[in-house]
Amino acid sequence: MRDAFLGRESHDLDLTTSAMPDETERILAAWGDATWDMGREFGTIGARRGATVVEVTTYRADAYDGQTRKPVVAFGENLDDDLVRRDFTVNAMALRLPDLQFVDPHGGLEDLAGRRLRTPGAAEVSFGDDPLRMMRAARFAAQLGFDVAPEVRTAMTEMATSLGIVSAERIRDEFSKLMLAADPVTGLRLLVDTGLADVMLPELSVMRETVDEHRRHKDVYEHSLTVLRQAIALEGPHDGPPESVPGPDLVLRLAAILHDIGKPATRRFEPDGGVTFHHHEVVGAKMAAKRLRALRYDKETVKAVSRLVELHLRFHGYGSGEWTDSAVRRYVTDAGPLLTRLHRLTRADCTTRNRRKAETLRRTYDSLEARIETLMDAEELKKVRPELDGNEIGEILGISPGPVLGRAYKHLLSVRLDQGPIGKDAAREELLAWWAKRPESAAD
Incomplete structure (x- = not known):
């Protein structure tokens, strides 16, 4: 919904439903060219039809243990319970199908118009459930040019150290998305000002x-x-x-x-x-x-x-x-x-x-x-390469592949960089001169 209101075209559609994953998979298999269930544990089944990608997730009502960012998955029974667990109000809007009823219980459209990031519930509760959401706030600020609501910024500052329970891989992915955004500087400033950068x-x-x-x-x-x-x-x-x-x-x-x-x-x-x-x-x-x-x-x-x-x-x-x-x-x-x-x-x-x-x-x-x-x-x-390859060097010096041949190759590369093209004959003379002057030659 957010991208639709922002006029951003997307071929990826996120749907939520009361149907269980097995039922969703049967429906999508009949519709799509391909389906996948890598998110089945979290209630998500995906499908592709032409250029359109759909991911359908069963209503969720997750809980978190406060030690990791992985939710204890629990399927919900209604759309309102599903939307309240979203990260920000601008992502907690939905269009009910097939009657096209707009559902916005947390004022997401108003926040979208005001270019503001708020959480559906108390920010400290949302970030306590999933600390990665604090980095997502910085990423959305960079991607969309949104301001972070004062209470959200306060919660990010007070809870910055909790980011430490999030895996490095998930932090990396969010950081990369931030760095690839239209204005990563805005997101970086938010990370530093709130103390999140101190952690990651x-x-x-x-x-x-x-x-x-x-x-x-x-x-x-x-x-x-x-x-x-x-x-x-x-x-x-x-x-x-x-x-x-x-x-x-x-x-x-x-x-x-x-x-x-x-x-x-x-x-x-x-x-x-x-x-x-x-x-x-x-x-x-x-x-x-x-x-x-x-x-x-x-x-x-x-x-x-x-x-x-x-x-x-x-x-x-x-x-x-x-x-x-x-x-x-x-x-x-x-x-x-x-x-x-x-x-x-x-x-x-x-x-x-x-x-x-x-x-x-x-x-x-x-x-x-x-x-x-x-x-x-x-x-x-x-x-650019030495004018004698490894085989030629080995034949001239009578040595087999190994560290000594590697040093000879590097020497000729240095000659090539210093003098430019000098021809094979001159390169051979340089090689033999280097070989004769080698301090370790007596031990070879």
Whole structure:
């Protein structure tokens, strides 16, 4: 109902009924092209017919044990009992079929019009039943631009620690939905202000207490929120080519909000009153990986986000274009498939209010991207490899696959990055020279 009133098209229909799951399954089997019952334990049977997906759930009147967020499932007998257990009033509206009677016992339509999030019953009772609903409030604020009612915000603040009983996987899913929303900054602010972030992403709250070295922002936290917004603005259209970084892009957004996560741990006060954050990108990469693993993100996401955090400062060594072609090759190779995201993260990280400085940084990065394109065209940098493969290296040195061959391969890759294409003969000479100088050669 909520999406219908908001004019949001959806092919997924949620229905509730007095029928038991077995009866629902028989009806849907006759209607749909396919059915599934993975939610049978909770009274839900799903079906698909063409592009339309329907999930039908038996009226519920759940209870919670207060130790976990899993409900003790109890089927209800009427629609009103079912609606009162919903998370927010805007989700507690229904259209009774077949007579199309609108059912709104908790003022959901009025709240929808007022863009307000309230709970059908007392907020503390609702969140006590299911603490994940507090994160859903932040997610809906980000997705729909709704304000959270004062009593709901108060309950979120007072009960924030109860989020600790929710599984990391469920928190991750809600957090991802928030980060992919139209305005994740609104949701993030709510998480921090209510203390929920202290439970699931404490590093975000800590950043609020760390003044950045340029004193241009209230704190590193505000800077990071600005970077996130600017990174989102640099995403391509959702149906754009991969090189445009089609939005919403979870990896880019996570990297943007976490790129300075290492600053609090590396903050040092200088005698002249300045503040430094040396190597915060390296420390931050490790911290980001640890936090994302704790939230049960997949290995590829953890690896990509932490790598972007590690590389986000690399550009600032470019100066006014002093990098050699070798340095440019290494920048591209180290970024690998993350290069287009790194371009956007680096540009988004410029939050200076000095227009002249901002324009200089923009032109300098334009120059770097142009050099990258030139080298890519000339050398196919995305496919850069040593000019001798593993088999050729093994044959020249008379060694079998193993750690030694791996070190030889890395040496030739380094030569390729430093010198560009040199041909197989020159690569063979480089390999033999390296082999002769190896300190461990005497032991081989």
